[in-house]
Amino acid sequence: MLKKPYLMLAGPTMVPERVNAAMNRQMINHRGAAFSEMLEDILANLRWLLATEQDVLIYPCSGSGAMEAAVANFAAPGDKVLSLSTGVFGDRWAVMAEKAQARVLKLDSRWGDGVDLAGLTAVLAGNRDIKMVLTTHNETSTAVFTPVDQVAKIVRAEVPDALVAVDAVSSLAALPVKMDEWQVDIIAAGSQKALMLPPGLGFLAVSGRAWQAYEHNPSPKWYWDAGQVKKSQAKGQTPYTPAVGLLFGLQESLRMIREEGLENRYCRHRLLGRMTRAACRELGLSLLAAAEYASDCVTAVVPPDGVSARQIQKLLREDYGITTAGGQKSLEGKIFRIGHLGNVAPTDILVTVSCLEMVLKRLGMEGVLGRGTAAGQKIMLEGFEQ
Numbered sequence: 272m273l274k275k276p277y278l279m280l281a282g283p284t285m286v287p288e289r290v291n292a293a294m295n296r297q298m299i300n301h302r303g304a305a306f307s308e309m310l311e312d313i314l315a316n317l318r319w320l321l322a323t324e325q326d327v328l329i330y331p332c333s334g335s336g337a338m339e340a341a342v343a344n345f346a347a348p349g350d351k352v353l354s355l356s357t358g359v360f361g362d363r364w365a366v367m368a369e370k371a372q373a374r375v376l377k378l379d380s381r382w383g384d385g386v387d388l389a390g391l392t393a394v395l396a397g398n399r400d401i402k403m404v405l406t407t408h409n410e411t412s413t414a415v416f417t418p419v420d421q422v423a424k425i426v427r428a429e430v431p432d433a434l435v436a437v438d439a440v441s442s443l444a445a446l447p448v449k450m451d452e453w454q455v456d457i458i459a460a461g462s463q464k465a466l467m468l469p470p471g472l473g474f475l476a477v478s479g480r481a482w483q484a485y486e487h488n489p490s491p492k493w494y495w496d497a498g499q500v501k502k503s504q505a506k507g508q509t510p511y512t513p514a515v516g517l518l519f520g521l522q523e524s525l526r527m528i529r530e531e532g533l534e535n536r537y538c539r540h541r542l543l544g545r546m547t548r549a550a551c552r553e554l555g556l557s558l559l560a561a562a563e564y565a566s567d568c569v570t571a572v573v574p575p576d577g578v579s580a581r582q583i584q585k586l587l588r589e590d591y592g593i594t595t596a597g598g599q600k601s602l603e604g605k606i607f608r609i610g611h612l613g614n615v616a617p618t619d620i621l622v623t624v625s626c627l628e629m630v631l632k633r634l635g636m637e638g639v640l641g642r643g644t645a646a647g648q649k650i651m652l653e654g655f656e657q
């Protein structure tokens with residue numbers, strides 16, 4: 272039977288035809304005027320997306336590259352760095368800071384729980400020499416969201432000069448990000464999630480306070496040297512060969528985001544998150560993330576006893592063309608994750624949920640057909656009425 276491919280991952284996500292078409296063109300000279308013009312347009316739109324007047328740097332790398340650039344440039348060896356971890360990617364931040372020879376403190380949340388804000392206040396109060404706080408806006412591995420505005424507010428109150436660095440790899444262009452208003456110093460992001468592009472571009476937004484830290488950071492770096500990228504970009508160039516094809520795509524995806532409008536886009540992601548969670552709950556499936564910290568970009572689902580997460584994923588993929596993500600690290604085999612970010616329409620959720628119902632029925636669950644879909648439809652209808 273014909274199967275339409277649905278890539279319901281939390282990244283890479285489905286790339287819109289318009290973006291694919293924009294990338295399907297001849298290379299241009301990356302030292303020429305047309306490139307400089309494109310770069311200028313892209314940087315202006317990225318600043319708009321991040322709600323910042325600060326510098327935004329582009330690296331030809333995945334999201335992890337941008338995160339490593341953040342610690343390599345702004346956390347000096349010996350600096351005390353606090354990492355707030357709500358899952359795999361929070362842990363990755365901490366490892367990167369350790370590799371950069373920072374003295375790393377960790378504040379871990381149980382996987383599925385949100386960040387411990389009271390704990391954060393207490394740790395900062397007892398460690399006024401903390402130089403940087405690392406946090407993950409949307410923890411993709413556990414489907415947990417962090418209220419970055421509240422984290423930044425606490426840091427500003429307790430240790431005013433500490434840098435706040437945010438992993439927004441899976442949240443930028445899906446959840447509101449307000450760099451200047453929140454007084455965040457560093458934001459790392461990547462192309463293959465809500466920005467609707469293939470993997471391969473990393474973004475780093477940098478505040479004035481972070482540039483001051485950079486001046487006193489002796490860590491060896493060349494490729495990741497943020498000052499070098501800033502200098503080149505000011506001349507409409509990049510220090511090394513940029514990912515020209517991906518930048519063609521980025522220019523188009525940013526155009527699409529402008530056309531949709533940021534508020535509409537954030538509303539759509541809220542709707543996708545609510546539809547997915549309501550449908551899963553109605554089907555008797557547990558959600559890993561605590562309700563108040565549930566992410567609108569991805570939903571982590573815990574199958575009932577006796578039903579295998581891997582089997583659900585296999586049947587969804589092989590029989591219905593729907594690809595979901597599995598669990599990572601200690602969650603491997605225990606959960607499956609439905610990504611709903613970027614180029615995802617509410618109707619894509621309805622298709623995914625109705626196929627999930629068929630899979631669950633085939634795996635022995637009774638009374639599931641139509642129930643989750645109806646819950647999703649109800650929320651979608653309310654969304655249209657608002």
Ligand SMILES: Cc1ncc(COP(=O)(O)O)c(C=O)c1O
Pocket residue numbers: 282333334335336360407409410411412438439440441461470
């Ligand atoms: C929250 C978060 N941070 C960091 C990363 C790492 O990004 P990349 O795989 O692009 O290096 C990911 C990727 O899934 C992510 O979801």
